[in-house]
Amino acid sequence: MNLKAKFDTPDLWRKDRDHCIHPWTDFSTFKEKGSDIIAESEGAYVIDSEGGRYLDGIGGLWCVNIGYGRQEMADAIAAQAKQLCYYSTFGHIASPPAATLAAKLAQLAPGSLNHAFFGTGGSMANDTAIRVIHFYFNRLGKKSKKHIISRVDGYHGSTYLTMSMTGVAFDHIGFDIIEDFIHHIPAPNGYRRPPGVSLEQFCDQKVADLENKILELGPENVACFIAEPIMGAGGVIVPPPGYHRRTWEVCQKYEVLYISDEVVTAFGRLGEMFASEAVFDLRPDILTCAKGIASGYLPLGATLFSDEIYDVISVPQAEGAMFTHGFTYSGHPVSCAAGNKNIEIIEREDICGHVREVGPYLEQQLATLLDLPIVGDVRGKNFMMCIENVADKETKELLPAEVRIGNRIADHCQKRGLIVRPIAHLNVLSPPLILTKEQIDTLVAILRESITAAMDDLVREGLWHD
Numbered sequence: 001m002n003l004k005a006k007f008d009t010p011d012l013w014r015k016d017r018d019h020c021i022h023p024w025t026d027f028s029t030f031k032e033k034g035s036d037i038i039a040e041s042e043g044a045y046v047i048d049s050e051g052g053r054y055l056d057g058i059g060g061l062w063c064v065n066i067g068y069g070r071q072e073m074a075d076a077i078a079a080q081a082k083q084l085c086y087y088s089t090f091g092h093i094a095s096p097p098a099a100t101l102a103a104k105l106a107q108l109a110p111g112s113l114n115h116a117f118f119g120t121g122g123s124m125a126n127d128t129a130i131r132v133i134h135f136y137f138n139r140l141g142k143k144s145k146k147h148i149i150s151r152v153d154g155y156h157g158s159t160y161l162t163m164s165m166t167g168v169a170f171d172h173i174g175f176d177i178i179e180d181f182i183h184h185i186p187a188p189n190g191y192r193r194p195p196g197v198s199l200e201q202f203c204d205q206k207v208a209d210l211e212n213k214i215l216e217l218g219p220e221n222v223a224c225f226i227a228e229p230i231m232g233a234g235g236v237i238v239p240p241p242g243y244h245r246r247t248w249e250v251c252q253k254y255e256v257l258y259i260s261d262e263v264v265t266a267f268g269r270l271g272e273m274f275a276s277e278a279v280f281d282l283r284p285d286i287l288t289c290a291k292g293i294a295s296g297y298l299p300l301g302a303t304l305f306s307d308e309i310y311d312v313i314s315v316p317q318a319e320g321a322m323f324t325h326g327f328t329y330s331g332h333p334v335s336c337a338a339g340n341k342n343i344e345i346i347e348r349e350d351i352c353g354h355v356r357e358v359g360p361y362l363e364q365q366l367a368t369l370l371d372l373p374i375v376g377d378v379r380g381k382n383f384m385m386c387i388e389n390v391a392d393k394e395t396k397e398l399l400p401a402e403v404r405i406g407n408r409i410a411d412h413c414q415k416r417g418l419i420v421r422p423i424a425h426l427n428v429l430s431p432p433l434i435l436t437k438e439q440i441d442t443l444v445a446i447l448r449e450s451i452t453a454a455m456d457d458l459v460r461e462g463l464w465h466d
């Protein structure tokens, strides 16, 4: 059907602009420009309400891992909605899809992460992790262990607590954050390490940053360290080899719990169901996941706890008290049915194997863009990639923020049928994990044309010269 006839675009555009508050809205342009309306989807493509078709270089938002428009996902969701759309899981009432999914996660997750608490997204999963960690140390009688160590440029969500753990300075502008028990240590960003420092030395320094922060606060006061295996929204920062294993060892030394925030990396993005142990050689005490757990077909997130933590929190509580944590939609049957079907598809089609095979091709092809004068760095792993645009490759100096180079490139890509995500001077890529080599070739060709077009614009506007 003709989409122009199906959707009344001007009417939707106005309704959205006047009544919908979007996450991360740029109000310097929103009221004038409004939003693009993405209305349909298929495989690795999304389609706007005017019929424009785009290769989705960002997988929705790092989440549509199995691709769009899967009939069997729609069927599983519809069947569960008809059978039992919802029932409370408070107290001792089980949801069949949630029980099945929790057991499956226990089977797939590293170490003794055998206990899943369900929510509806990544922020909630991280918020849950902190609330339960504080409770855990209270139960152990270690009530001073409250401080949280996070990292500059880490992204952990948008609730008050998880945004406070987030270390992306831009996200805090004008908003308040909790500062008294949350601390940020520097990011292990090898591209921006000081000149003359080797990657090994840099890794030593970043590991020492964690140990020094724990000692400064006093180990008896530090509850946990939270880290993404590869930092996502903070700029796809891949840590130097050994960093994660060594920071995990530091945590163990001081009884500091390690939370691996796998909201982006779990369910195949790095070629494994979970990246913590398989890619980075660590077994976290808590692992949080969301996004790819149901590939964005429905909202779902999970906090996975180790046996050791579960053993402490699962004993009878103080007189007359219970484990009072939970949400109306914890273990939602339809979301969990989507999660179960999604994992079944990932396993049946060996999507992790596909990522391990095709991911290096995406890395290599994107690296060919390094010959362009403003492409300073291409980094990431498998289906989690980023291009860092700079004014000067030698000095790594950035273009002024007002140039909005990431947005300019993204706009050029969109005109050419590709969606990439601008984050300040970066362009981030996290496509559906089903992308083929041919689609990767298209993606890289459009990026090359678009970066070139953006450079031409800058030269024409007198904002930059080669």
Ligand SMILES: Cc1ncc(COP(=O)(O)O)c(C=O)c1O
Pocket (backbone or CB within 6 Å): 120, 121, 122, 123, 124, 126, 155, 156, 157, 158, 228, 232, 233, 261, 262, 263, 264, 290, 291
């Ligand atoms: C690493 C990481 N953690 C947590 C979150 C928050 O997840 P949500 O937006 O589902 O609350 C995100 C979202 O992008 C994320 O990238």
